[in-house]
Amino acid sequence: MSETKNEHTTPTADVWFTWNNVAAEESAPEPGYSGILFDETLRDGLQAPHIRNPTLEQKLAIVNHMAGSGVRAADLGFPGSDPTAARECTELARHIAAEGLDLAPGYAGRTHPSDINAICEVGQRAGVAVEAYVFIGVSPIRQYVEDWDIELIRCAIRESAAECRRGNVEFVLVLEDAVRCTPQVLSSVYDVAVETGTRRLTLCDTVGAAVPGGAEALIRWTQRYFADRGHPVELEWHGHNDRGLALVNSLTALALGCARVHGTVLGIGERAGNASLDQLMINCHLDGRHTYDLSALRRYCEYAAPVLGVDIPQNYPALGRDVFKTSAGVHASAILKAHEKGSAELKDSVYAGVPAGLLGREQEVLIDMASGANNVKYWLTRHGYATDDATLIKKVLERAKAGRAPLTDEEIGQIIATAG
Structure with missing residues (x-):
């Protein structure tokens, strides 16, 4: 398209127009x-x-x-x-x-x-x-x-x-x-x-x-x-x-x-x-x-x-690595109770606005310095262990609170293996 020169030498007020007003x-x-x-x-x-x-x-x-x-x-x-x-x-x-x-x-x-x-x-x-x-x-x-x-x-x-x-x-x-x-x-x-x-x-x-x-x-x-x-x-x-x-x-x-x-x-x-x-x-x-x-x-x-050539941030909504993870004891307690009620939908929604299952993922309860006994109980339940060993739960929490990052599955497994 051809161009014609604008006769204005200074901007008029409508240059700053926005529909926001x-x-x-x-x-x-x-x-x-x-x-x-x-x-x-x-x-x-x-x-x-x-x-x-x-x-x-x-x-x-x-x-x-x-x-x-x-x-x-x-x-x-x-x-x-x-x-x-x-x-x-x-x-x-x-x-x-x-x-x-x-x-x-x-x-x-x-x-x-x-x-x-x-x-x-x-x-x-x-x-x-x-x-x-x-x-x-x-x-x-x-x-x-x-x-x-x-x-x-x-x-x-x-x-x-x-x-x-x-x-x-x-x-x-x-x-x-x-x-x-x-x-x-x-x-x-x-x-x-x-x-x-x-x-x-x-x-x-x-x-x-x-x-x-x-x-x-x-x-x-x-x-x-x-x-x-x-x-x-x-x-x-x-x-x-x-x-x-x-x-x-x-x-x-x-x-x-x-x-x-x-x-x-x-x-x-x-x-x-x-x-x-x-x-x-x-x-x-x-x-x-x-x-x-x-x-x-x-x-x-x-x-x-x-x-x-882009990274998905760890906290990116619904898709980030950490968005379905929690280590807070209160959250873990609610997720554990939902799990015990036998409803996957309930467990997926009690502390999540986006159900992890819709994206082929699941809620993850971590164990770190902010965790409580229910975090450990949830981990034990998910991995087929009994949850009534108070001494074991205490050892896991002591190890978690002494560290600076969540315990890995391997580390928890080692604690269980040496607990007896």
């Missing part, structure tokens, strides 16, 4: 959580200096993990960036078709004919339907910095929609930095969406500026805008985590009826990353909104982490 309009409640999750791992997730670009073979495996865990749509790359990317994007689409995976392939591109043509060629070469996620910055601050004006943006959207129609690909209009875009600018952009018959639109919190109230205000205002014009549009939400709010903003978007909400595995992405796809899946599953295979999700994350 706008009250959400009253609206009839939308069907909550009817949308699906959109996996951006292989596109937006790779845009960080510390993330390793997987090989094609690894990307194919990641696609298999996506589908296996219940993801039904994904952004699989930026084919217009270079010939290698175009070839890989085509192979990923072919793989989805050949394996019969229930996964809709999307590809990203700018509002440049060359980018859109590259997406069209992926679909033609692979022989599958693909979706073009065509992005453009719309906020006043972006316009000011780039020396763009609103007519340039509107023209680019018209041309992109027409190009997608010619190439027979689904056009998804992606509005970068929509969270900091004024209603006046959005109105002008939305008018072009109506004019071009655009049916899908992605609202982006590109710099992670939104708070939940701001996300709600923007989504509700947008829904009302199109409803008032009798133009049905499926909204999508794409959030970043700069303020640590990507997850709650994304759950808000789902609750307000967004058709797709974007995320990346383990929340990878540039700066502070994107909304965490795995945390979105777990919350949706636990809330009964969608059914996901959380054991498959765990395998996905455990495969992707080393491939992408």
Whole structure:
């Protein structure tokens, strides 16, 4: 698209606009959580200096993990960036078709004919339907910095929609930095969406500026805008985590009826990353909104982490090494009592908001300096020993309180072997 110089020499007040300061309009409640999750791992997730670009073979495996865990749509790359990317994007689409995976392939591109043509060629070469996620910055601050004006943006959207129609690909209009875009600018952009018959639109919190109230205000205002014009549009939400709010903003978007909400595995992405796809899946599953295979999700994350060159923190929700471990005596007492009642579900929930069994794991009771007799009794019960030997329990606790780390199974075994 051509550029025209912005006549402003200093920023105007709307450059600093944010939807966080706008009250959400009253609206009839939308069907909550009817949308699906959109996996951006292989596109937006790779845009960080510390993330390793997987090989094609690894990307194919990641696609298999996506589908296996219940993801039904994904952004699989930026084919217009270079010939290698175009070839890989085509192979990923072919793989989805050949394996019969229930996964809709999307590809990203700018509002440049060359980018859109590259997406069209992926679909033609692979022989599958693909979706073009065509992005453009719309906020006043972006316009000011780039020396763009609103007519340039509107023209680019018209041309992109027409190009997608010619190439027979689904056009998804992606509005970068929509969270900091004024209603006046959005109105002008939305008018072009109506004019071009655009049916899908992605609202982006590109710099992670939104708070939940701001996300709600923007989504509700947008829904009302199109409803008032009798133009049905499926909204999508794409959030970043700069303020640590990507997850709650994304759950808000789902609750307000967004058709797709974007995320990346383990929340990878540039700066502070994107909304965490795995945390979105777990919350949706636990809330009964969608059914996901959380054991498959765990395998996905455990495969992707080393491939992408990231570590899963020990306390990372649901997936970290230590999140189902406790050494506190009060917690161990409750888990032991739940175990004695014979209910695996009860034991998995008494001191856990996420049942470990859903991820193929179990509650672990450790024995360390913070532990009490019930920690030892639970360990003995789980390993087939009697729990009525007070002397043995005392010896185990004495050893634990003398150390600086939890006792290992081997160390407890040695204490038992020498106790008699």
